[in-house]
Amino acid sequence: xxxxxxxVEYRVYAEDPSRNFLPSxxxxxxxxxxxxxxxxxxxxxxxxxxxxxxxxxxxxxKLITWAPDxxxxxxxLDKCFDQYVVQGVAHNIGFGKSIIxxxxxxxxxxxxxxIPDFYPEGYTGDILNCDQKRIVALAGH
Numbered sequence: 714x715x716x717x718x719x720x721v722e723y724r725v726y727a728e729d730p731s732r733n734f735l736p737s738x739x740x741x742x743x744x745x746x747x748x749x750x751x752x753x754x755x756x757x758x759x760x761x762x763x764x765x766x767x768x769x770x771x772x773x774x775k776l777i778t779w780a781p782d783x784x785x786x787x788x789x790l791d792k793c794f795d796q797y798v799v800q801g802v803a804h805n806i807g808f809g810k811s812i813i814x815x816x817x818x819x820x821x822x823x824x825x826x827x828i829p830d831f832y833p834e835g836y837t838g839d840i841l842n843c844d845q846k847r848i849v850a851l852a853g854h
Contacts, residue, residue: 718779718780718781718782718786719779719780719781719782719783719785719786720777720778720779720786721777721778721783721786721787721790721813722775722777723734723775723778723790723794724726724770724772724774724775724808725773725774725775725776725797725799725804725805725806725809725822726771726772726773726777726804726805727739727765727771727773727799727802727803727804728771728803728804728805729803729805730805730807730808730835730836731836731837731838733835734805734809735769736765736767736772736787737765737771737802737803737804738764738765738766738767738771738802739765739801739802740762740764740765740801740802740805741759741760741761741762741764741765741773741799741800741801742761742762742800742801743761743792743799743800743801743803744759744760744761744762744763744798744800745761745796745797745798746774746796746797747755747776747792747793747794747796747797751779752779752780753776753777753778753779753789753793754777754778754779755774755775755776755777756774756775756777757773757774757775759773759774760817761791765802771786771802773799773804776790776793776794778790778793779849781818783821784819787813787819788808790813790833791813791814794806794809799802800809806842807838807839810839811838811839812827814817814839815831817831
């Protein structure tokens, strides 16, 4: 069987990566998924207004992208991350963006010790560069 392209999956969870991935419970006060097209698939069982309960797995969705190669599949995943809107609960989308922008991860050079290796003090968010700070300032204005 011939391999045809590359696929990447990311599980969007109602959890707080900055608090050691503690589940976040509450209602999805705002929820919008990325645009679906032939190379993007989203599996979910929630919608805006759904409750993320402490009694069930806090997964919001599985986001799967496909492209001819790994770099393009990850670029598409990154674009999808930017299109998500999740409000009402903490979520791990920012952590996902941090992972796919990690040079070792992008190169496929990582192990199951990825989180302790690259986030030894835990995840506290990524530092914004000057362009990103300008965008935030403009959006706030």
